[in-house]
Amino acid sequence: MDYFNKQAKLHNHMVTKQKRPIFLDIRRIHLPVTAITSILHRISGVILFLSIPFVIQLLAMSLADEAEYGRAAELLDGVWVKLFLLMALWSLLHHVLAGVRFLLLDIDVGIEREQARRSALIVNIVAAALAVIIGWVVVL
Template sequence: MSQIDVKAARPLSPHLQIYKRILTMVMSILHRITGAGLYFGMALVAWWLVAVASGPHYYDFVTGLFGSILGYLVLFGFTWALMHHMLGGLRHFLWDTGRGMEPGVRDKIALANIVGSIVLTVVVWVIALAVA
């Protein structure tokens, strides 16, 4: 038997096309994506702080951008990522204590993470728009 035949007979590693997508897997991926989004979204916070320190003219420019429709969409997404990542961190903290690992409970907590992040985002924006 040649060397090529031996390599061809070995099993291949599983990949994403083989795995069945389950809610906790999707939540794990989404937790990483929101973490990366928060990392880059902090540049917005730093930009706003620089604008505050730079004076009223530049501050008005930056708040004008943040106050546009596109700015609101970006800030809304940043708020949702913050809430989703926070609740995902609490979910992982719960798992670190050894609780909530049962199959049915894992899915319920993951679903509560999705619903909770949406509800908290809407509540924060309703309060923010009511105060402004």
């Protein structure tokens, strides 16, 4: 019983001691570029996962017969579909580049703060630039 009383006192002490103000104004919180890259890596993975049914449906339509292929081609001419494909393209590029970066970090390549910051910035810029270039040529 003495153990539980000590734990309760310790818990109460910790709760009362840690009453710090919480600052959650999202407009004034500045995340480091490494955190932004990590968050974008997760978001791009979710986008890729959610785009799988659409891509499979397009593939099935294009392989069914000539009429379905024509419908798939018409569908790909829509503005919203092109924007979706551009977003999926960015997601794929960013997810692959950031994934390679994280794998290199796992084996202690580029682990220093400045190198990690620089590689995160490079991943974000290159993924966006490649998405614009490839999207301009292929999607639009």
